[in-house]
Amino acid sequence: MISYFTKAFTLLLIPWLIWKLLGRFFGKSPLDVLPGPPSASLLFGNIPKLYHSEGWDFHREIFRKYGTTMQIKGALGERLLLTVDPKALHHIFVKDQWVYECSDALMDRNNVYFGEGLLATLNVQHRKQRKMLNPVFSINHMREMIPLFYEVTDRLKTVLKKKVGNGSKEIDVLHWMTRTALELIGQSGMGYSFDTLEDENDYHPYSRSVKRFISLTGGPVGFFANQFAFHLAARFSFPRLKRFIVEHIPIQRVQDLKVVVDTMQQTSVEIIRAKQEAMRSCDPLVAAEMQNKKDIISILMRANATASEEDRLTDSEVIGQLLSLVFAGMDTTSSALSRILQLLATHPHVQEKLREEIKESQINGQLNYDHLVNLPYLDAICRETLRVYPPVNMSFLRTARKDMILPLANPVTGADGREISEVLVPKGTNVIASAFGSNCNPDLWGPDSYEWKPERWLSPLPESVIEAHMPGIYSHLMTFMGGSRACIGFKFSQLEMKVVLSVLLSTFKFSLSDKEIGWTMNGIAGPYVKGADKTRPQLPMIMTALEKAES
Template identity: 45%
Template sequence: MAVEDWLLLRRYSVTTVVVLATTTLLMACIAVYLLSLLRLRIKQKSLWKVPGPPAVSFITGNITQLYHAGAAKFHEHINQTYGRVIRVTGFLWDTQLIVSDPKACTTILLKEQDIFDESDWSIECNLRSFGPGLLSILGAHHRKQRKQLNPVFSVKHMRSMVPLFHIITRQLHDVLHTKAADGSQEIDMLDWFGRLALELVAQGGLGYTFNSLDPDAEDNEYRKAMKEYIPTMTGLQVLLPFSSLISRWPSWLLRFGAKFVPLPMLHNAIRITDVMHRYTKEVFDEKRALLEKGDDMFKHQLSEGKDIISVLMKTNGNASEEDMLPEEEILGQMSTLIFAATDTTSTALSRILLLLAQHPEVQEKLRQELNEAHSRAGETELGYDELIELPYLEAVCRETLRAYPPLSFIGRVARADTTLPLYQPIQTEQGPVSSLFVPRGTTVTVNILGTNRDPSIWGADAAEWKPERWLAPLPESVSQARIPGVYSNTLTFLGGGRACIGFKFSQLEMKVVLSQLIRAFRFSPSKSEIVWRFGGITTPSVKGSTALVPQLPILLERV
């Protein structure tokens, strides 16, 4: 045999060995993964007795019914049919629970919150998107960050934010006032509320402006990225079955591998992440430079150093070495804050405005209360104390957030075998059951909407929007249920250690915005029929629109 032939044969042999070794390793990983799934499915056998809808696919179970844009009707159906604990089927016959039972929710969110925590998929998505912020860390690490952030969301600090919120809202008021100069105009209020919410959290949270409310300015790159984030991440749920494998890969390897994956959503997710990180890093570097020059330099900022991140950085600088947050974690808080406070606030405001447009008598009653409050205060804008003491404004906000929470559910995964107690027994083929064994690895979804609208808790009119229910004593069944939420006996802002830390910030924003706009404009429904598309955050769109772009056209005119 010639030397050249021997070398060629040897090269082919080496290549064959490498291919075989790689294939064997891959097959071994898949086998281990499938065996772990099989073991979980066997342990979940005890949950098969829980009532629930039949799976429509062996591969995807009920997933396509639960998470598509028009899934609201399906959720309404299973809530009414199967009650407070519902068994559904996930990928590859995975048994999951959807829970609105208040005692079970208390266990999930409070008593055993370290067992029922975010899924690996959720943690990984948030970590790779926003960095190590509150949404992407667990356990003691999460509690440490929350301890540092609590002071900047105190009532004292929120009180100091009101004048800034009024200034920003006045910009939107002036834009709308100009647009309505010639009479009633149809305006896409979701777009403008999105701009407003971004500017409120940018200036109030970061001390930075995106100039979002300038009608002549081009759409900011960051705002474009934020608008694309949720649809993009929703599209990436096709990777959910492989989350346990992907979560173990370092970021550099994922980025490298993504180049060879023909999945445009994945490439878009990387681009969005890069845009968000670049902007937050620029803001952080600017603030750090000011801090090094002394606290007085913060007074020359847009927010005069009262924004959340400026206060956090100053507090962090004075913290003990044990409590101090590293740079990457402050950057994580910045991205997390903007994401968490933009779409949820704009969606909540959009829902309130549409409901007020559809109920002109409620709108007029609210306008009257606001006018009277302004007359009493003798001020151009209402301060913190005046805003929180307005009962009808509070009732409108509470009822909207109860009946139409921006997030309809939140997922948790049992990280250890445990037992879930129930407020009321559920009926199974074997008889009533008052507790459920939940094996490690089981997905348990907290049904926010189902709890907020439970007729056995809120009454037969639980599904109706009735602000007046908050002006009288609530039914005894509400207090007896002991719903573990941080806000008005609801789960809108969750409860426990992972409850929304900025819910007071969000409430205050909404009240400031409504106090200005309702006094200045009268809102009416447009001719377009509005449908609310189900998802991570429920968003409005025009029925029949082929573009599927979230929007909320509403008629407004000057008062």
């Protein structure tokens, strides 16, 4: 009987799949009026180029050639909509954000990796979680984070001074920025130390796992897995069977990823359980210590314990916030810091000008919150780096939940030569928004839009930028997205970066090494040494003790 139904199901499924594929390849779509690059492959479309680790030139070329809105061919003839048009982005991320929700495939993938946190929830559940988390990312709480940030960064300064001594030494800056970013999140986000920052070794398995996560999940392979494998697996409710299948897939990348995700989740569960035990402790000193902790997760757990039943988060949701916090804040911050230090080494006059600004404002070698956030040149350098070099470039995937008309601020020339000022987006269409493309749009930022010029932030921005009303939550940029799913911790990240830069630039001079550096684009942008193993991110730079540099 089972065999009969299996055969019958297969006989029905195969014609349906063939019909769907024929419709994709030979059918018509409202998106066909849009310009776009020709498909590079019947099987994979333009995805390998779009998500290639060296995709920078391809992205610049398609925006130059096809404008701000285009059709991209996906796998098996799928039509994707790629846009950086400001009006279109406003509709996608703000005005019609409940129609253009995160794709089901992306939610399924994030749920497997991060649990039920902000990155894997939609609608009411997502709004409830943000409501609980918003207070811990307030300005007042950020002020209280400053001593913790300095404590971690001073440890970094101490170990680097020992390594550099009174001279100069080549240091892998990315290695130290990544470890520092994780420890900053660990201390201020969880009240937990992952790394003493005392020597070359990062002993905690969580640290090693998080670093490997991006390389294992990025690129075209990651895109196809996210779009199909996780989405298909989520349709079935047999967790033990799915786990069994994963454990027996004979692909090393899958097995490595399994170990990484297990380590991340197990560590997160241990941290949450330890905090729960402290909150319930009969020892008044232990309970009082937990009540006074200022890290994000401790504050969230205390608020959650007193919340109403309808607002309260489950243990799984709390664990999900912890996992999401580390993923969203570690590699993105270390990538941005590493990029800034490389740019400062490439432009020594900018580095020296910034160093002077920092030193003039320091009191006892540190800056308080108000001084730190109001240093104009430091702020300009951070903004310009995040504009031209956003750590995350192509992850803003949305799916239209119904047929929609998408208006454009900048009409594009269609495949038939006619001007297109609005696009009919069919239900089910996957929409990609490019932070890189929108941040460097020459229609808004001018002909030098791809150039790194911090000074552009020290004078009024172009009217074209102001009038575009870009929906990004930060500085007319899409670096931290916009709307209800905008990055909740963007102020936290900015503060981390400014503390680290102020301490390091007061102590060291940074110069380029003789190694040529490239940056991967897919996933989270990361540096590597050209000619070396690209899967081993690194950024060797020459660090010089400032006393010697000034002598």
